[in-house]
Amino acid sequence: MKKITLLTLSFTLSLSLILLTTGCAPDAKSHTGGAESLDSGLPSENIDATSILGAESGIAQAARPDGINPETDVDYSILSTETVYFNYDSFSIRSSERAKLEKIAKWLTDNSGKRLMVSGHTDTRGTLEYNRGLGERRALAIREYLVGLGIAQDRIFTISYGEERPADTGDNENAHSLNRRAMPGVITK
Amino acid sequence: MRSQYDLNSMTKKLYTVLFAASLGALLSSSLFAIEVEVSGTKKIAVQISAFQGADAALAQKIVTEDLRRTLMIDPVVSQGSYSVAASVSGGSLNGKLTDTARGSEVFSRTYSGELRKMAHEFSDDILESLTQVKGFSTSRVAFISGTQGAKELYTMDIDGANIKRLTSDKSISANPSWSADGSSIAYMSYRSGYPDVYVIKLAQGIRTRVAGFPGINSGPVFSPDGQQLALTLSKDGNPEIYTISTSGGSPTRLTRTRGTETSPSWSPDGKQIIFNSDERGSNQLFTIASAGGEPIRITTPGTYSAEPCWSPDGSKIAYSTRTGGGFCVWVYDIATRVAKQVSPGLAEDPSWTCNSRHLVYSNNGSLYLLDTVTKQSARLDNGLTNCTEPAISR
Structure with missing residues (x-):
């Protein structure tokens, strides 16, 4: 009778355990779904390390500025050249766009009485509701970045228009x- | 000899049993096949006789179009399996459905009230009588129409009649949804300059702002008991799902993720809310207990599932899934966990009718009625352009 060493035994056991636990995941091609728990501790692929919002960040949502109507009291022409553009389904700030944010911060420093309303926009390819959320996150990302550059939180406000105010109505x-953008508007009051 | 006789007798019995069983199987399978055909794409031919009385022509037209719109009935001029007749006078309509083959009456009923309402009720009774499927012809559809400059909120009868523009905000309106009793509509509007949630009490014509928190307030949907709204708020940073009393006040936060959650829909028993979240990369469907808890993923095929709508019978979720060129509408069956496409082509914003079989959706600026069993659709014409986000009353 062959002696079974401890090593062999433990190897066999480990192998069995591995085989037992790597079961069949639902075949993505089949249309049968299932339920699984959302572990909110798992990092999402969408997270940009420089822009984590919500309870985890120190930056709260800005309260709305008193007596300001975003429709009539914001001038988007003054800083229009510093409109920040985004990648598809993303709210992270591309390194190529950071120079614009430096310029915006400098302008705010040079114009100490002025406040910004940053509007967030998307292209048309998500759902209407989701795009409103994505536009919001783009505007908030700009705000967070500017605060990181030293601008006071109470000088920057945000609004999202989602896909509803396209810069270009083309379908290409x-x-x-051109629609995936955040626009720095100057509050005129 | 005796055993041979027994064998023959037994064999005969065996063959008889086998034959009977096969015949039975054949018969029942062919009966099943016939049943499948009827509930498949074959429509029931129903002959519409000339209605009698004042406004008869209008009533007849309404009933004919209602039946055609169900996508389960083919209104014909002659030789239908069934025939429909009615006489209209003053505020009453006497309607009758006859089985033409048997020559027997299926039902005859008197309706009262306004002409269109009576005709729609008659249509619903005809559909239910013939198919056991509840009709939706008396339902109203809320929707958004307009271009960027001014997207306003409208309601209309399902046949495009009685169009009412509810807002003149000259702003962006979105996300209409009905309370279960049809008395109120919640929606989102930028009329204040910001995206806020309002509730309109239709009979009184009163509109109240229910949520105007910092950030986004959007996607409001009434709980089945009409006491609360589920909605999307970004007041705490990134867009999450909350509930709030329909009279406003302090919201209760349900989700807490680093992703974006939007588009809630209630289960018919009010115990759960389904929504989409991109917490795992791109939008997928999740449910959460309306009293609070952990979100649970509902696994659907494809890389992007959103805009879920829970069927009134609780058994299914209609939702949009993103394809290359746009969105299609799929239905996920909760018990079998199987999802399949139900729209004939591009479609989004699904909203179930009361029968959990038909739904309305939008595509390319038009609204459509869809039979999710046969995947046939009918456009809902209303003379307006750029129509989106239909919500049908139940």
Whole structure:
């Protein structure tokens, strides 16, 4: 009778355990779904390390500025050249866009009485509701970045228009890329 | 000899039993096949006789179009399996459905009230009588129409009649939803300059702002008991799902993720809310207990599932899934966990009718009625352009 060493035994046991626990995940091609728990501790692929919002960040949502109507009291022409553009389904700030934020911060420093209303926008390819949320996160990302550059929180406000205020109504990739933006508006009052 | 006789007798009995069983199987399978065909794409031919009385022509037109719109009935001029007749006078309509093959009456009923309402009720009774499927012809559809400059909130009868524009905000309106009793509509509007949630009490014509927190207030949907709204708020940073009393006040937060959650829909028993979240990369469906708890993923095929709508019978979720060119509407069956496409092509914003079989959706600026069993659709014409986000009353 062959002696079974401890090593062999433990190897066999481990192998069995591995085989037992790597079961069949639902085949993505089949249309049968299932239920699984959302572990909110798992990092999401969408998270940009420089822009984590919500309870985890120190930056709360800005209260609305008193007596300001975003429709009539914001001038988007003054800083229009510093409109920040985003990648598809993303609210992270591309490194190529950071120079614009430096310029916006400098302008705010040079114009100490002025406040910004940053509007967030998307292309049309998500749902209406989700795009409103994505536009919001783009505007908040700008705000967070500017606060990181030293601008006081109470000088920057945000609003999202989702896909509802496109810069380009075309249905092509160029139009889509022009719509994925956050616009720094100057509050005129 | 004796055993042979027994064998023959037994064999005969065996063959008889086998034959009977096969015949039975054949018969029942063919009966099943016939049943499948009827509930498949084959429509029931129903002959519409000339209605009698004042406003008869209008009533006849309404009933004919209602039946056609169900996508289960083919209104014909002659030789239908069934025939419909009615006489209209003053505030009453006497309607009758006859089985033409048997020559027997299926039902005859008197309706009272306004002409269109009577005709729609008659249509619903005809559908239910013939198919056991509850009709939706008396339902109203809330929707958004307009272009960027001014998207306003409208309601209309399902046949495009009685169009009412409810807002003149000259702003962006979105997300209409009905209370279960049809008395109120919640929606989102930028009329204040910001995206806020309002509730309109239709009979009184009163509109109240229910949520105007910092950030986004959107996607309001009434709980089945009409006491609360589930909605999307970003007042605490990123868009999450909350509930709030329909009279406003302090909201209760339900989700707490680093992702974006939007588009809630209630289960018909009010105990759960389904929504989409991109917490795992791109939008997928999750449910959460309305009293609070951990979100649970509902696994659907594809890389992007959103805009869920829970069927009134609780058994299914209609939702949009993103394809290359746009969105299609799929239905997920909760018991079997199987999802399948139900829209014939591009479609979004699904909203179930009262029968959990038909739903309305929008595509390319038009609204459509869909039979999710046969995947046939009918456009809802209303003379307006750029129509989106239909919500049908139940």
